[in-house]
Amino acid sequence: MESLRSDMYVTPGERVGEADKFEAGYGVCQINNILVATLVGTLVQEKSKGFGTKPTLKIKSAKYSEGHPLLPDIGSKVTAKVIRVTPRAASVEILVIDGKPVREVFKGTINQQDVRQTEVDKVEIYKCFALGDIVLAEVISLGDRHSYFLSTAKNELGVIHAKSKAGVVMMPVNWQEMLCPATNSKEFRKVAKES
């Protein structure tokens, strides 16, 4: 069976091609040797990425952009808001996954040992995050039943938006300090490197 005509509308369960000719992409799943659509949308064929690989079939979902439903997965870059800080970990609410806002808020945890790359055992969570901070982080595991585990142990990860005690948006000074423009006081944060 050849691939169905591209830009054709498919519904879940419809056969779109054979597994030995195509790779299954987003919205396509392989059952035995058959590729089956799992979403409503149009069929898109992507050229093979290199020699010896097969072209990919994927579905352009009608209602949502690719990647929906947005679930945190290992390796996803997420934007999260700090809702609780304890000596061992910071609890956050994941608001954006890979640049797309979520429909439902997911809980995440940044553990002490995942805050930065060096001197992991000397991390003081209070000197890294404060309530209400917006943090850029990466999902490192599906975590426990309450939350996903996140990490900020990369230069470009960490706090990207924070307000000082005076309630003013602070500016980063270096990778672990931020400056309040109103009071000129400095506060500690694990600051993300601007990219």
Add this chain to the structure above:
Amino acid sequence: MGAITYGPLVRIDGEGAKTKERDVREDGRRWDELRPIYMRVGMLSTATGSGYFEGGGTKIFCAVHGPRPSASNYTIDGTMHCDVRWAQFSGREGAAGRQGDSMSEEERELSSSLQRTLASAVRLENYPKCRIDVSAFVLEDGGGGFAAVTTAASLALADAGVEMTDIMAGSTVAVIGKQLVVDPSAREEAIADGTVRVGFASQRAKVTDLMQNGEVDLEQFREAIKVCCTASAQVCGLMKECLVKKAKKWLKKRGRSEM
């Protein structure tokens, strides 16, 4: 917003059977004829996806919420929770009705039956730690209510963008004497010797749910299942049309907003 309408009710014609005087039922249908069907998706704004199914006097709303983080245990595969309710005014006895009332035995049985049927197609392995909630509400049960719930729920899941490997539809056949009656009305259901209900996965051509009540001959039973499958396949065809229509509408809208 953005819901498609099927214009005037779509009439499905059965195949084969000649219309004879005695073949005509109370409502003028032939024995193998479905009631006019009307479907809609995406009419509820707060749900991730929604579906509406209407066949004759049977009217069903179904909403899908999620996938959302599950509050209970850590599960590698996602979980699905189904909740089927009959409205107090649905014209059916045994409905618990009001929100908060515990479900009646029957509703509970049907909920787990629906869960089974849907779980056979939904790719729950793609939704770790999440739950998908499917709630169906029968506004009016003019016969074949549960079969229609399966159909409405499939529509809602597809609309929600939940990954499924198949589209399911349900249908009912009543056995009245020697006659098989497709898609019986409530009155026909009441006088039937037995009823057969099938949940059917159209692409895999598999029966995912089977229920028989009353008394049916073995041969009739086997025949009834076949008839049910044929009827379900017809409904599936309409469901696909409905979903594609909706999809076109969405894409057009997105095309506009991206310009």
Add this chain to the structure above:
Amino acid sequence: MQFLSDAECEYIRNGAKDGIRSDGRAMLDIRPVTLETTVLPTASGSARVRIGKVTDILVGIKPEVAEPSQDFPDEGIISFTVECSSLASPDFVGRGGADLSAELGQLLTRLYTSPVTRELRRSLSIIKGKKCWILHIDALVLDSGGNLFGALSLAVRAALRVVILPRVIVIPGEADDDDEIEVDEEEFKMLERSRDAPIAVTLASQGDRGIYMADCTSEEESCATASITMGVSPLGKSCGAVSAGTGGIDLDTLSSMLKDAAQLGLEILDATDRFLKTDIDNRMSGAPIVPIGFFS
């Protein structure tokens, strides 16, 4: 529910493909069934069924005079309570057995509200619209090793076959409404129409087209992809069927499953009826009956 590893499932499924089961049975063979009636002296009718020395069900019937339902004034009432005791499985501790109990009870209710048992229900009527017998059938799952539906329906049927009800004398009153009844505690009668009672047969599909087995052990049940339970009346009619499992069954397989289920049902009905006939005859004639006992 037994938990099986993928390898164990594979083993059972591959065996099933070749028509071989781990205990040496053919696909549609059932395990040896032990059936004993009148095991509870405090119940009007009782039976205990064991399948393959694992699944173990005890059923007792308590009759009571009550008012018939308004929808069916000329019929008696048969009501079921199934209890999955925590003896049978650690899963049943607390409320764990409630779902299964409800499911089993619903199947029985479905079988016994079917038109095939209408005559049986009618024979429980005493005065139309006024008085009837209500049979409270309590079933206890003592041990579960697969095929609970089959064992349960068999035990219920056997208990119904041997249940004895006291004779009831209707004393006509002055007006039509004044009829009174008197229960004669000396004389008893058996339920004649109890032979109409159906049994349930479960066939489980193992995923492949045309591969299904009867009387599954709990291991086989836990790796079945879908199963069909069908009530079979002594006339070979289907009187209630439900499916379980999420695998789905294709049409041809389903069709032949139903046929085999009906045939198997008739065979089981025939065998148990032959046994029950001698059992009842022996009890009637006062011949000594050696009880099997609880731990045989």
